[in-house]
Amino acid sequence: MTGPAAAAPESASTREKILGAAYRTLVEVGYTQISMRKIAEGAGVNQSLLHYYYGSKENLMLEVLDFVNERLLARQRTMYAEAGSFEQIWAQALEYFKTDVRSGYVRALWELRGQALSNARIQTRVTQMIAHWRRLVTGLSRQALAQYGIAGQADPEVLGRVIGDLYWGAEAEILAGEDAEAHFEAIHLMGNLFRWLARDQHAPKIETEVSEMDLKQLSLKKGTWVVANCGKFPSEKNCQLVLMAPQSQRQDLIEAAATHAVKTHGHTNTPDLRKELGQMLDTVDI
The missing domain is CATH 1.10.357.10 (Tetracycline Repressor, domain 2)
Structure with missing residues (x-):
């Protein structure tokens, strides 16, 4: 520290009390309203101690x-x-x-x-x-x-x-x-x-995986699709589902993914399947 008083308080606990009180006071009242008296009161120490060790409000x-x-x-x-x-x-x-x-x-x-x-x-x-x-x-x-x-x-x-x-x-x-x-x-x-x-740098790989799905089900461009690995899917079988980015077409995505899961991986087409896919879509990290 530079300034009139370069020495630190001998007791680490005293120093932490002073600095903690100064920090809390700064947050509560702002720089212009802060005073050494308020800080000393908050720290439970004599105000003269602050002047001795720090010299000024700016130093503190x-x-x-x-x-x-x-x-x-x-x-x-x-x-x-x-x-x-x-x-x-x-x-x-x-x-x-x-x-x-x-x-x-x-x-x-x-x-x-x-x-x-x-x-x-x-x-x-x-x-x-x-x-x-x-x-x-x-x-x-x-x-x-x-x-x-x-x-x-x-x-x-x-x-x-x-x-x-x-x-x-x-x-x-x-x-x-x-x-x-x-x-x-x-x-x-x-x-x-x-x-x-x-990940847009890897678009060719994504296009290859998208081609595995029947794109005729949706009137969407391939460029709007991304691939997500659904390793947490609640089934004995692992699945690789093709997901698509636009949230505005979220329901279309769920329907397409459900159809893909049924046709390719043998899942049962039920409301629970769509519910799980919807939850997955909300949380998947792409």
Whole structure:
């Protein structure tokens, strides 16, 4: 830490009390309304202790930013290392984002980003913090491009900025009063879109598998079809069903898949079959 007081409180528990109280106060009242007195009251310590160790509100807020951000970066890195695929990382990152919005972290971050517009010192620290996240997301982009066999067809740094801007744009909109759930759904959709665009590279394979089905049943173009492996289908027999993307033609898809399952795999044509296919269509990860 830079500033008049570079020493940290001797007790780790005292430091965490102070930083925790400062973080909660920042979330509750915002940067302009925060005071050392309020933080001291929240931490249950003497106000003079805050001035002794941190010197100013600005120093303390920068320490809070580092304190919280380091923990979230560690959380994210651990998840990236443990997750097995881009899909799993994207889904878990979205869950973390929901938590960060609801916990107040996003509000705290943007309180400091707002101050950075007119405070060069805060701007420098915020820029450094964002750089850590950009490097993390660029690594994810590189992994995704390799996973889908399209490395070299897009710059991972540019894709990383697209992903980062998606989240930061959502943060700004949510803090401005927009519906958070709508933005959560948009991020989920973008994850699907990335996968759809990548898998479009394998269209010839899809066309071959689609040809196994009687396309005369539907007045649809082959280009609207995708293949899903239905390994969880409730039957003794494994099945490979041909599914099609447009939700507007969902019922046609269910009927076609049911007919295919009956003709090709010997399933019994019942309402339960269609129900299972409908549930599968709602949840299948394409």
